[in-house]
Amino acid sequence: MNTFLVGMGLFFSIHFISIINDPWRNRMASRLGELPWKAFYGLVALVGLYLLVKGYGEARPIAELVYIPPGWTSHLAALLMLPVFPLLIATYLPGRINGWVRHPMLVATKFWAVAHLLTNGRTIDLLLFGSFLLWAILVRISYIRRNIRPVYGLPKNAINDWLAVILGLGLYAMFIKSWHGLLIGVYPLG
Numbered sequence: 001m002n003t004f005l006v007g008m009g010l011f012f013s014i015h016f017i018s019i020i021n022d023p024w025r026n027r028m029a030s031r032l033g034e035l036p037w038k039a040f041y042g043l044v045a046l047v048g049l050y051l052l053v054k055g056y057g058e059a060r061p062i063a064e065l066v067y068i069p070p071g072w073t074s075h076l077a078a079l080l081m082l083p084v085f086p087l088l089i090a091t092y093l094p095g096r097i098n099g100w101v102r103h104p105m106l107v108a109t110k111f112w113a114v115a116h117l118l119t120n121g122r123t124i125d126l127l128l129f130g131s132f133l134l135w136a137i138l139v140r141i142s143y144i145r146r147n148i149r150p151v152y153g154l155p156k157n158a159i160n161d162w163l164a165v166i167l168g169l170g171l172y173a174m175f176i177k178s179w180h181g182l183l184i185g186v187y188p189l190g
Contacts, residue, residue, distance in 0.1 A: 004055025010048030086168025093160035
C-alpha cells in the first residue's frame with residue numbers, strides 16, 4: 001500500500017500544480033525553460049505512475065471490499081470505455097472532436113474512471129479511480145480561471161477525426177481482447 005500511496009502522491013502532486021498555483025508553474029517553466037520543465041514534470045509523472053501501478057497490483061488482492069458490483073456493470077463499463085481511446089487520440093490529432101468535446105483527454109479520463117468505479121469495489125479501486133475522476137473534474141473547473149496552454153499535435157484537419165476514431169477503436173479492441181489482461185491481469189469481458 002505504501003508504494004501505491006507514494007505513487008499517487010508523486011503523480012497527483014505534479015498534476016495539481018497548475019490547478020493550485022498556475023502562476024508558480026509558469027515562473028518555474030520560464031526560469032528552467034519550457035522543455036526542461038516538461039522533462040522534469042514528465043519524469044516525476046512517470047515515476048509516480050509506475051509506483052502507482054505497481055502498488056495497485058500489490059495492494060489490490062488484500063484491499064478491503066467495499067461493495068460488490070452487479071454483473072451487468074461490466075457491460076455498461078465496456079460501453080463507457082468505447083469513446084476513451086478515440087478521445088485520447090483526438091487530443092493530439094485535432095479536428096472537430098476537439099471543438100465538440102473541449103478537452104478530450106479530461107473527458108476520456110472521466111469515462112475511464114466512472115467505468116472502472118462501476119466494476120471495481122475495493123478500497124484501492126475507490127482511491128485510484130476516484131482520485132482520477134476528482135482530478136479531471138478539478139482540472140476542468142480550474143480552466144475557468146487560468147490561461148490554457150495549447151496541446152501540441154498535428155494541424156487541425158477533418159481527417160484527424162477519422163484517424164482518432166479508427167485508431168482509438170482499434171486500441172479499444174486490442175485492450176478488450178488481450179492487452180488489459182496482459183498488463184493488468186484482468187480480462188474485462190471474461
